[in-house]
Amino acid sequence: MSKVIQVGLIGFGLSGRYFHAPFLTINPKFRLKKVASSRPDAVRQFDASIEWVASTDELLADPSIDLVFVCSPNETHVDYARKALEHQKHVVVEKPFALSEQDAVQILALAQRQGCLVTAYQNRRWDADFLTIKRVLAEGSLGTLIEYEIRYDRFTPVSPDSQNWKEQPGIGRGNLYNLGPHLLDQALHLFGKPDTVQATIRSIRPNSRVTDYLDIKLGYTDKVVRVESSYMVYHNQPRYSLHGTAGSFIKGGLDVQEERLRRNEMPDQADWGIEPQDRWGTLYRDGRSDVLESERGNYTPFYDNLYDALVNGVEPAVTPSDIQQLARVIDLAIESSQTQRTVAF
Known part of the structure; x- marks a missing residue:
């Protein structure tokens, strides 16, 4: 993985646009490269250098993307996290991480099998x-x-x-x-x-x-x-x-x-x-x-710890145990x- 983490966002509503994009933009450890959203004008208005794509599949097909933030409606979180992990992407999932403990456990297990990091955004x-x-x-x-x-x-x-x-x-x-x-x-x-x-x-x-x-x-x-x-x-x-x-x-x-x-x-x-x-x-x-x-x-x-977890192997601030416990x-x-x-x- 490159020292600058290449990031893709799924969703550009309140979470993607106002919480994640600003912090990713000012942090030199990350580059917000691509956004999958139904709001191309909002993406371009925020930063014209960010690539916009219409679908999650297009974003996940980009081999340069290291890390995906799932910022879509709640009921899509598990499906998008699963697809991102299957594409060997690391994943940050907006709250709620999953809609049940069973789904949370399945995503955590998939991340472990894939050798990828998955965590929840608990800002x-x-x-x-x-x-x-x-x-x-x-x-x-x-x-x-x-x-x-x-x-x-x-x-x-x-x-x-x-x-x-x-x-x-x-x-x-x-x-x-x-x-x-x-x-x-x-x-x-x-x-x-x-x-x-x-x-x-x-x-x-x-x-x-x-x-x-x-x-x-x-x-x-x-x-x-x-x-x-x-x-x-x-x-x-x-x-x-x-x-x-x-x-x-x-x-x-x-x-x-x-x-x-x-x-x-x-x-x-x-x-x-x-x-x-x-x-x-x-x-x-x-x-x-x-x-x-x-x-x-x-x-x-949160983002500094995320970088250290990805690059230096430190424990993420929001651990798998934290995620499963909250879901339960x-x-x-x-x-x-x-x-x-x-x-x-």
Whole structure:
């Protein structure tokens, strides 16, 4: 493999255009060579030097492509990942990696047989708020953690005639596969495998044809862990509530990177990922409250680690074990919601 990784993107919607393309463009370790998309004008507008092709097959047939990012609709992820691996390409799959643990295991096994790397894109591990949470926990400011709650909400009313694919009913649609993987991956990254899963997954918005609300409790013997998300929350406060034997930490607001990427800003600016003060969290302990400056968010480490995994053989940041564990929790959340029971991991 060349020292500069030749990259192909499948899909050029929100994920491909606004999350991956900017970071691949500014990173000299990668060259975004080709995009398979139904939006040729968007590709050319972003960078006229990128080759556009109309089909995934055309992209995969290019022997110079080392690495493929699957950024297409959820239900196509497994099929495109399988095809890319069969063409001896390394693969990064947008969340959700797969729609079941069984499918995830099959893709991971195929990658191993092919001698290729496959991983999942879990960029929210590098959000400012989550990095700050990790710092607070590492410093022991809360004592022994007793309760961890995270919300990730949006306000997205839906019209009856919406044509957005994310609002169409079908396999792999709904909030569990959209914001759910972010929340669950963060919790699993912090605390590991749970003992039990209890979930409520439902639709709450007028005219909604997909599940748009989730409330999932991960059972651990020493702490309460709860993740929630709704598409019908206008004010996104608070996001994180952590309580321990010595104090509490409360934080609101969303990481700034997505909003800046959507404004067509490139992530090589000097102030990239710095949160404004009104999004900083507050630590409560010892009879006082202290506003804590947030860590700086930046998704670049995901790509740097990906390069090192491909070229130098280091472990990918999102491991096969991480991928299978998350897929299993999602399966169990569906089972729990359908049966209205707490299920064992």
